[in-house]
Amino acid sequence: MKSIINFSIKNKLAIWIVTIFIIVFGMFSAFQMKMEQLPNINEPIVDITTIYPGASSEEVSDKITNQIENGVRNLDGVKNVVSTSMQDASSIQVEYGFDKDLKEAEQEIEETIKNLNLPEDAQTPKVARLSFNDLPILVVSVLNQNSNLSEVSNLVKNEIQPAFEEIQGISTVNIVGNETKEVRINLLPERLQEYQLRDQDVAEYLNSVLNEFSLGVKEVDNQEKVVAIQSELDIEKLKDISVPINPQSVIEGVDQTAEATPTLNDIAEIELEQSSSSISRFNGEESIGIQVVQGVNGNTVEIIDAITNKMDELEKQYDGLTFETVLNSGDPIKDSISMMFKKALIGAAFAVLIILLFLRDIKSTLISVISIPLSLLIALLLLHRIGISLNLMTIGAMTVAIGRVVDDSIVVIENIHRKIKLSKEPLSGNALIVAATMEMFSPIMSSTIVTIAVFLPLGLVDGPVGELFYPFGLTIVFALLASLLVSITIVPMMAHFMMSRKVEKRASRDKKHKGETYRKILRWSLNHKIVSFTCINILLIGSLFLIPFIGVTFIQEDENNLLIITYDPKTGDTREEINEQVETVEDYLLGREHIELVQSSQGGGNPLNPADTRQVLFFIKYKGSVEDFGKEQEVISAEIRKQTEGEWSFQDSGSGNSQMNIYVYGNNFEEINQSIGQIEDKLSNREEVKSIKTNVSELHDKLGFQLKLDELIDNGVHPEQVYSALGGGVDMRLTTINEEGDDLPVYLNTAKAIEKQEDYLKLPISTFSGEEIELSEVTELIEQEAPSAIYNRNGKQYGEVTINVQSNDINKTIKGLENELKGISFGNGVNLEFGGVSDQIEDSFNQLIIASGLAIFVVFFVLIVTFGGGLAPFAILFSLPYAIIGSLVGLLLTREPISISVMIGALMLIGIVVTNAIVLVARIIQNEKEGIDLREAILEAGTTRLRPILMTAFATVGALVPLVFTGETDGSGLISRGLGITVIGGLTTSTILTLIVVPVVYEALMKMKKKFKKKRAQKEEVNIEA
Structure with missing residues (x-):
């Protein structure tokens, strides 16, 4: 290691070139990194x-x-x-x-x-x-005041959608509300009667002649080829299709006369119509909705920037065309990362100011803080190489790491600074800087390895927490390794380049005065070990009683100005009825003061539930942040539930989660629904319950036609004829034709009009002999009730109740609700199973507690290897418990609940806290090796290491101060003020108490060791004499 330090000092130009390389390529990597709000988590x-x-x-x-x-x-x-x-x-x-x-x-x-x-x-x-990638990253409404909806639809289909799909990184571009062309064949009852034709016979004939039939693979010209019967049609050719008076006879191969054969145009109206399978509106006005879904490797910010530029071009190109942005995931990402960068810069400024106040030397301060940008740029370079994105977790990790990456450089430069100012220091120049750096290498390497080791158990945490915090831990590990490298290469080089040996007597007197004050306190504590140790532990035990007064949650919720609502209409509601309900709700929402825009999509507008074509999706955007977003949702929920009879589900776009899930298992549909009703009645009026959603499936009337098998055989009727007869009145898709370059679907509307259920039984059906009978002769009509949907979980029928809870102590509130439900008397076959955020809290917290335990074990192991024994590491670990005092007091005073963010902060403290203790104990051991008495070795180490310990602690605290002022709308709920408060509070108390507790415990352990050795030596002497 000494050779590396010497090389750095003697080859300044080479080190400067490497430094410039790091700066240039680090910044290049930062600009090349994919930018997203959170790491991509694929739900399993x-x-x-x-x-x-x-x-x-x-x-x-x-x-x-x-x-x-x-x-x-x-x-x-x-x-x-x-x-x-x-x-x-x-x-x-x-x-x-x-x-x-x-x-x-x-x-x-x-x-x-x-x-x-x-x-x-x-x-x-x-x-x-x-995957979360299935959610749209951009939702826009397309309007044009100078064109009708049909013209806008054509523009979207032919120009806008293809233009968007050309942009790299996009998976799909979904269109909602667009009108499409289709061909409708409407059979005319009077014309059918004139030609003695039945609609089902015409339907069967057209279905057989218009569809392609494959005859399989045949060998033709010594080659295997697929042989198929097919037809290519346009509307005119479709009109000219001949329909035999007895179509069934044609199918069976019976001849027909041409004179008696009408064309399809003779018996039906064939029209080209505009239709829409979905409806989209923007602020109550019909529009076309576009939802852009990102691909797996897409860059959200780049995609949205490219689409925004394309929309600007199209608005200039087409008069009256406007794009109204409803959801833009790019802006929150840029805003969140920008906010986190600002916090990082402010934190770095605080750290620099603190170092300057302690060192009182601009040159020493500049050398110390050089490790901040260099360490972070090296981390960015490595993160880019392994494909990690620039997101809240990586930026948050850098913000947190700022205070720690400067520690190694502070310790080294402070030791160099101290030696330069010592009048009795025999060394100078290269030798002094090398010696000062080597003296601190062992403790800074140990502290860096220990801090890195703390994050290794995070790899054992599975689930979303492990996935989210993987890049967080990796960023800190890279930054710390980089800071260690910088502290033993660039820092000594710059120290040799910039610092001179000057003795400032006033500074020495100030230092001596401060050292003497702490020395007296430390001496008194060493002389009164039991009293000092007891007082400190009373504080520790007392702080534990604060836990019941601190709430528990999973992730602190980030409030947002976007509300997403889904509406599941009542079973049986027609499309027109649903549309009227949606318009009523839109009018109410647009009348609210703070709402800027409302977009609704009916019929396949939800990308996560495309199979449900009846569901309506609402995007509601507010003009700015709402003071009490939870209360706003409650007010809206109560009002729209009065206006409609369907089910509403609310979700905001923040990162928090406060849902409680109740799974209700039962023997049958009725039992489950009854039990869900009991749960709703019990909890609906609770203040903590923000909203309740169930998957209760309503019963709807069902007409069942049971076949009379004997009558079918007697009359020579095939079951498929029954199905064909009952299919009347339903749109039948026959084929696809090409019209002006577009493939258009062809639908057949049969002539039957069913108004009463008795009409079904009167439908005609042909027997084997050609005689017509009514459907009632071969079927029996049974009136039943059936659920609109059937839900199963692991093979068992179930119902689900989803409750959104609003509380500062989510875990306690949910446990209270669970206990309350256990007191309800349900049916004998009904069982409840609880899930949701409470399970997530329990699972994640248990894993993080295990990870913390493993981290302490790893730290202890590293310390044993470093110090070559177990007593010194044991004394160092005594600094850990006292971090609890400051963390709990800080959380209580700021009313911050215990969350994942807090637990990660506690895990970080394990590595940060022991750093100061390592620096202190390493100096004590060095003094002992030099022959200094134990008590004097402790006192000298305490006064000598006081300034670097306070500097590193306060620099870390200063860097984290901006996190304490995290707002609720800046998107940083995962790296929130909970983490900042935990580390700041814990580090403050542990640093102060470490300066007392660790020396006290170390001296006590060394004295016990000395006594034990003395007794063993005396015992050995007695054995020898015997």
Whole structure:
């Protein structure tokens, strides 16, 4: 190590070049790094979506959901399987542990599904990983005052969507509310009667002649080729299709006369129509909604900047065209990171000021603080190389690391500064700087390794907490290693370059005066060990009684000016009725004072729930921050629930989580719904309950047609004829035709109009002999009630209650609600299971407590290796418990609950606190090796190391001060003031008490060791004499 220090001093030019290299490439890396708000966390969930057109929720459950559930439940690593069976669709979420390779999981699920016997008319199940990337990063509404919705739709389809999709990093561009063209064939009842045609026969004929039929692979010209029957049509050709009077006879190969054969145009109206499967509105005005979803490797900020530029170009190009931005994930990212950078700069300024106040020398201060930018730039260079993004966690880690990266340089430069000012110092020049640096190398290396070792157990924390804090820990590790390198290379070089040996007598007198005051306090404590130790431990024990008065939460919520609401209409509501309800709610929202804009999307507008085409998604943007966002949600929730009968779900876009989940298992649908009603009645009036959402599925009337098997056989009627007859009145998609370069779907509307359920039984159906009978002769109509959706969890039918809780002590509040529910008398077959944030708190806190225990063990091991024994490390560890005092007092005074942020701060304290103790004990041991008496060695070490210990502690505190003033709207809930308060409070008390406790414990242990050696020596002498 001495050779490295010597090399740095003797090769200043080389070191300056390396320093410039670090600055240039570090800054280049910073500008090249992907920028995002949080690290990308892929939830270990694989989603399986299956579309089964025309099937009821019960049919979907029996034929689709149950089969897939049974197939995937026993796959390796599966924790939970949650499913929803609804009309026309099945949605299944397969949850794994965070250690599962999701690509492998997808492949296993796809292979399992291939072996299942699913209905032929069901679409192929779509298997995809669930990710935060599925959420849109940008939502805009497109309007044009000079054009109608159809013209805007064409512009979006032909110009805007392709322009957006060309931008690198985008996964999908979803369009909501756009109008599309389609061909409608409306059969005319009077014309059908004139030609003695039945609508179902025409439907069967058109379906057979318009669709492509594959005849398989045939060998043609010595090559295998796919042979298929197909037709290419446009609207005019479609009109000219001949429809035989008895279409069934054509299908069966019976001849028809051309004169008796009408064309499709003779019996139907064929029209090109505009239609829309979804509706989007902006501030009550019809618009086109665009949702941009980012790809896995996309850069959010770059994508949004590119789209913003493209929108500006398009607005200039098309008169009257405007883009109204509803959601922009790029601005919060830039604002949050900018805010964190400002805090880092302010923290660095505080640290520099504190160092200057202690050293009272500008040159020494400049040399010390050079480690801040260099260490952080080296960290950025390494982070960029391994693909870590620039986000709140990495920037937050740098903010936290500022106070610590300067520690090593402070200790080195303070020792050099001290030796230069000693009038009796025999060394000078290179030798003095090398000796001063070497003297401090062992303690700074030990303290750096110890601090790094603290973050190693974070790798054992799984789940979202482990994923989130992985880049946080990695950033600090890189920065600390860089600071150690800087302190033994660049700092000695700059010290030799800038500092001269001058003795400032006044400074020496001040130092001596301050040292003497502490020396007297320390001497008294050493002489009164029991009294001093008892008093300090009374403070420690007393602080533990503060814990019940400090709340517990998972992550402090960041309030935002964007509110996202979903609305699930009542079963049976038509599209027109839903639209009226949405307009009513929009009018109410737009009438509220602080709301700037409202965008609604009905019919497939929710990217995380595309299968539910009835759900409505609202984006509500406020003009600025709302004083009490929780209260605002309560007011809105109460009012819109009065105006509608469906289910509302609220979520804001902050990072906090305060949800309680209750899973209700029962024997049947009625039991579950009744129990959920009891829960709602019990908790709905509680002050802490912000909102309650259930997945209660309403019962709707079901008409069941039971086949009379004997009558079917007697009349020669095939079951498929019954299905075809009942399909009347439903849009039937026949084929796709090309019109002016566009592929347009063709739909057939049959002539039957069903107004009463009795009309179904009167529908005609042909027998084998050609005679027509009514449907009532071969089927029986049974009136039933059926759920609109069926929910299963791990193979059991269940219902779910989701409660948003508002409290400063989330954990205590949720536990209270759980105990209250346990007192309710439910049915015999009903069981409750609790989940949500309470489970997350328990799981994450337990893992972090284990990680902290492992960290202490690792620290102890490193100290044993460093000091070559166990007594000195044991004395150093006595500095840890007293950090609890300041941390708990700080949290209580600031009313900050214990959160993940606080726990990470406590983990950090383990590494930070022992640093000061290491510097102190290392000096004591060095004095002892030089032959100084134990008591004098302790007193000299205390007075000599007082200034560097206070400097490093106060510099760390100063760097963290900006975090204490974290606002609720700057997006930094994960790296929040909870972490700052914990470290500042803990470091303050531990530093003060370390200067007393560690010397007291060290002297006591050394005296005990000396007595033990003396007794053993005497015992050995007695044995020898015997």
